[in-house]
Amino acid sequence: MRNAWLVAGREYGENVRTKGFWIGILIFPILITIGIKAESWLERVKPTRNFVVVDQSGKFDSAIETALARLQEKAIAREFQSYMTRYSATPKTPTAEQSDQMKAGQAAKVDFEQMSEAEAKGTIAFTLISGGLKPNAPPFETPRSLFRQVPAPEGVDTTVAPGAIAEALRPFLRGDRKITVDGEEAELFATLIIPKDVDALVERPGEKRKKRVDRDGAQFWSTNLADSDLREELERAINEEQRRVEYVARGLDGKTVEAVQQTKVPLARFDPKKAAGAEEVSIADQIRQWAPAGFVYLLWISIFSISQMLLNNTIEEKSNRLIEVLLSSVTSWELMVGKLVGIAGVGMTMLGAWLGFLVAILAINSGPEAKVATSLLEVLKTSGLLPAFVVYFLLGYLLYGAIFLALGSVCNTLKEAQNMMQPVVLIMIVPLMTMMFIPKDPNGTLATVLSWIPIYTPFVMMNRAAASPPMFEIVGTSVLLALTVAFTLWLSGRIFRIGVLRTGQPPKLMELVNWLRS
Amino acid sequence: MSEPVLVLDRLKKTFGDFTAVHEMSLTVPRGSVYGFLGPNGAGKTTTLRMTLAIYAPTSGSISILGHPSALEVRDRIGYLPEEKGLYKKMTGRDLIAYFASLKGMKGRDARVRAGELLDKYGLGEFKDRKCEALSKGMGQKVQVLASIAHRPEFVIFDEPFSGLDPVNQQVLEDVIRDLQRDGTTIIFSTHIMEHAERLCDRLVLIARGRMLFDGTVPEARRMIPRRLIIQTQVNPEALRHVTGVTGLRALGKDDKFEVTLAEGADADRVLAACFQNGISLRSFDRSEPNLRDVFLKLVGAEDAEEVLS
Numbered sequence: 001m002r003n004a005w006l007v008a009g010r011e012y013g014e015n016v017r018t019k020g021f022w023i024g025i026l027i028f029p030i031l032i033t034i035g036i037k038a039e040s041w042l043e044r045v046k047p048t049r050n051f052v053v054v055d056q057s058g059k060f061d062s063a064i065e066t067a068l069a070r071l072q073e074k075a076i077a078r079e080f081q082s083y084m085t086r087y088s089a090t091p092k093t094p095t096a097e098q099s100d101q102m103k104a105g106q107a108a109k110v111d112f113e114q115m116s117e118a119e120a121k122g123t124i125a126f127t128l129i130s131g132g133l134k135p136n137a138p139p140f141e142t143p144r145s146l147f148r149q150v151p152a153p154e155g156v157d158t159t160v161a162p163g164a165i166a167e168a169l170r171p172f173l174r175g176d177r178k179i180t181v182d183g184e185e186a187e188l189f190a191t192l193i194i195p196k197d198v199d200a201l202v203e204r205p206g207e208k209r210k211k212r213v214d215r216d217g218a219q220f221w222s223t224n225l226a227d228s229d230l231r232e233e234l235e236r237a238i239n240e241e242q243r244r245v246e247y248v249a250r251g252l253d254g255k256t257v258e259a260v261q262q263t264k265v266p267l268a269r270f271d272p273k274k275a276a277g278a279e280e281v282s283i284a285d286q287i288r289q290w291a292p293a294g295f296v297y298l299l300w301i302s303i304f305s306i307s308q309m310l311l312n313n314t315i316e317e318k319s320n321r322l323i324e325v326l327l328s329s330v331t332s333w334e335l336m337v338g339k340l341v342g343i344a345g346v347g348m349t350m351l352g353a354w355l356g357f358l359v360a361i362l363a364i365n366s367g368p369e370a371k372v373a374t375s376l377l378e379v380l381k382t383s384g385l386l387p388a389f390v391v392y393f394l395l396g397y398l399l400y401g402a403i404f405l406a407l408g409s410v411c412n413t414l415k416e417a418q419n420m421m422q423p424v425v426l427i428m429i430v431p432l433m434t435m436m437f438i439p440k441d442p443n444g445t446l447a448t449v450l451s452w453i454p455i456y457t458p459f460v461m462m463n464r465a466a467a468s469p470p471m472f473e474i475v476g477t478s479v480l481l482a483l484t485v486a487f488t489l490w491l492s493g494r495i496f497r498i499g500v501l502r503t504g505q506p507p508k509l510m511e512l513v514n515w516l517r518s
Numbered sequence: 519m520s521e522p523v524l525v526l527d528r529l530k531k532t533f534g535d536f537t538a539v540h541e542m543s544l545t546v547p548r549g550s551v552y553g554f555l556g557p558n559g560a561g562k563t564t565t566l567r568m569t570l571a572i573y574a575p576t577s578g579s580i581s582i583l584g585h586p587s588a589l590e591v592r593d594r595i596g597y598l599p600e601e602k603g604l605y606k607k608m609t610g611r612d613l614i615a616y617f618a619s620l621k622g623m624k625g626r627d628a629r630v631r632a633g634e635l636l637d638k639y640g641l642g643e644f645k646d647r648k649c650e651a652l653s654k655g656m657g658q659k660v661q662v663l664a665s666i667a668h669r670p671e672f673v674i675f676d677e678p679f680s681g682l683d684p685v686n687q688q689v690l691e692d693v694i695r696d697l698q699r700d701g702t703t704i705i706f707s708t709h710i711m712e713h714a715e716r717l718c719d720r721l722v723l724i725a726r727g728r729m730l731f732d733g734t735v736p737e738a739r740r741m742i743p744r745r746l747i748i749q750t751q752v753n754p755e756a757l758r759h760v761t762g763v764t765g766l767r768a769l770g771k772d773d774k775f776e777v778t779l780a781e782g783a784d785a786d787r788v789l790a791a792c793f794q795n796g797i798s799l800r801s802f803d804r805s806e807p808n809l810r811d812v813f814l815k816l817v818g819a820e821d822a823e824e825v826l827s
Contacts, residue, residue: 006619010605010608010616014607014608017607316605320601321599321600321601321602322604322605324567324601325599326620328570328572328588328595329621501572501573
């Protein structure tokens with residue numbers, strides 16, 4: 001057995017020293033990090049969006065300002081939330097006041113987006129004063145504005161009918177032409193056109209609905225209707241302004257209206273489930289349901305890629321006849337076992353690194369604001385998915401590794417091997433296709449039937465792992481799988497023994513059967 | 519006399535309908551250098567593979583270092599296969615050490631030994647170069663060294679000289695001589711007659727799966743008549759009557775004639791006869807028959823051409 005270990009050691013050493021291996025290891029945490037951070041990064045790199053307001057009525061200047069200010073508040077609030085996630089130091093023994101504040105904050109889920117700028121600033125100030133930050137925290141930086149009002153581009157007549165203005169601005173909005181802002185070219189993101197007779201178009205309850213003319217009312221033009229922040233804020237601000245005007249028209253003092261509008265019954269939001277910690281669990285449940293699918297994918301990728309390594313280096317040894325030297329030193333069985341063990345080590349190292357990175361990244365990023373990461377971490381720690389993964393990885397790898405080794409042993413070139421691999425690959429694709437169906441009905445007929453087919457057992461049972469399939473099935477399928485693995489290894493051993501020394505055409509099926517008999 | 523290193527007894531190997539090796543019997547004494555000669559497809563490699571238990575013989579038996587299978591004594595055997603290959607990504611030193619450790623050497627000893635061998639045979643500065651960066655000849659030397667690093671008692675080289683330039687061929691000859699001096703038993707197959715002639719104590723000649731000859735180099739030479747090549751412008755017919763001369767023929771160019779001699783005949787008599795008969799010689803070449811000639815005779819022109827080409 002010493003020789004098998006030596007072979008294993010060499011295989012491990014050689015594969016672990018390749019660049020591809022390290023790239024494979026490092027790309028995974030990078031992808032995960034990107035996945036987690038992408039949203040905030042995208043937010044940060046989003047260019048400042050320019051919009052033109054053509055207000056022919058001349059009534060809404062202040063409303064537009066209000067809208068812009070609110071957008072900026074939102075941005076500040078978002079930035080502050082992530083700032084606090086990163087730098088807030090939870091006091092070990094909070095003062096009564098802090099503790100109250102924290103409780104209130106948690107219970108009410110302090111919602112900066114609903115706050116006015118003043119309130120947001122107040123909260124920020126409070127937190128900063130109350131020493132709730134880590135000592136090394138950098139000062140909070142106000143984010144730049146995401147939106148900017150610009151004048152209509154030169155040559156666009158803003159006094160004509162709204163339809164004509166829109167036509168004139170169309171090439172700018174579609175990106176065919178650029179506008180010039182502060183001497184630099186920029187894209188026009190949106191245009192708001194408010195017609196001169198907007199008063200006449202205002203809809204009031206009780207009044208007869210006005211006859212709709214084409215493109216009546218205020219018009220918001222943008223090729224990007226998915227980013228609705230700007231449109232929503234403009235609409236809200238314009239309507240507030242309109243309503244204020246209406247109040248005044250009905251004899252109410254503008255100041256009074258404003259004051260009344262700002263009165264507020266504080267409303268804290270509570271979730272009845274939350275007391276029992278149930279709200280968290282619902283996310284965890286989702287994760288519990290879907291995480292196995294992720295693991296199936298990981299299992300598939302890792303088994304397939306490292307079995308491929310076995311195939312490749314068997315063919316390498318065969319094609320340069322190293323196999324003969326090896327076989328004068330070790331038995332074919334020792335060689336095969338050594339290869340299987342060595343490459344298994346490569347796979348375990350890779351998966352170990354991946355899972356380590358996954359847990360580490362989740363741990364770093366988890367926190368009150370990253371519920372998914374936190375819950376996923378929790379699920380990984382408690383659910384038994386990881387041990388199941390290791391077991392199914394090993395059994396699945398041995399099964400497919402044995403098949404690929406036997407394949408490699410009868411081929412002389414990679415090309416030959418690829419031809420022979422096609423059916424294997426087709427068979428292997430099935431668990432990928434069922435991967436997303438099985439969590440929906442994890443103990444249904446399809447899942448049960450596939451579980452009992454040994455070549456699919458590792459993937460399908462992994463897929464079902466979180467749905468607590470009947471113990472009988474877990475044990476039964478595992479035993480069947482283990483027996484199949486043993487049988488396949490024996491079979492492959494025989495093919496390997498004869499195949500590795502063979503040159504010329506790969507054998508016909510009947511020939512293979514004869515080998516097995518001999 | 520210690521027991522022979524290798525005894526093959528009526529060894530036979532068939533692949534389907536094809537008989538690669540017909541019943542072959544052979545005894546390799548300890549400490550000898552044994553040459554396997556024969557054209558391609560003669561069954562040399564198959565015989566060597568059976569010897570190494572890479573192939574199981576169809577019938578017949580093997581006794582190698584006193585054991586029926588090389589598997590039981592594989593740590594005491596070194597093998598260099600015909601087709602040479604290396605792990606491209608390993609360094610020469612690592613590769614030699616790896617194969618030595620597969621043969622039972624301790625890891626650290628194997629590394630030290632690998633370094634020593636590389637130094638000794640002129641590859642010291644390439645020790646830590648990856649095999650893919652070595653020239654073909656260097657790679658082949660690394661492989662030779664890998665097969666002997668564990669100090670085997672019995673070494674089997676399959677075509678060790680093929681693909682080597684003359685300088686490296688000389689290095690390989692040195693390797694073989696060094697091994698011989700240390701008492702190692704060596705079998706090697708080759709196409710190059712000169713190496714066999716220079717290095718071998720005994721020869722085996724194989725063609726079409728059959729053994730045609732097994733004996734020492736002088737015995738092989740005796741397989742064909744001894745001959746002299748004389749060059750003269752006088753008609754040498756008179757030499758036919760000299761005792762021990764069995765034949766005379768013109769070689770057709772440069773006034774050369776071939777005089778064949780009976781076994782044990784004295785070439786000096788022919789020389790004396792030349793003087794007595796006034797045959798003035800421009801050259802007198804008492805060349806021993808070389809293995810090439812033996813080959814031609816035993817294997818037949820058709821197969822021999824392939825071997826000697």
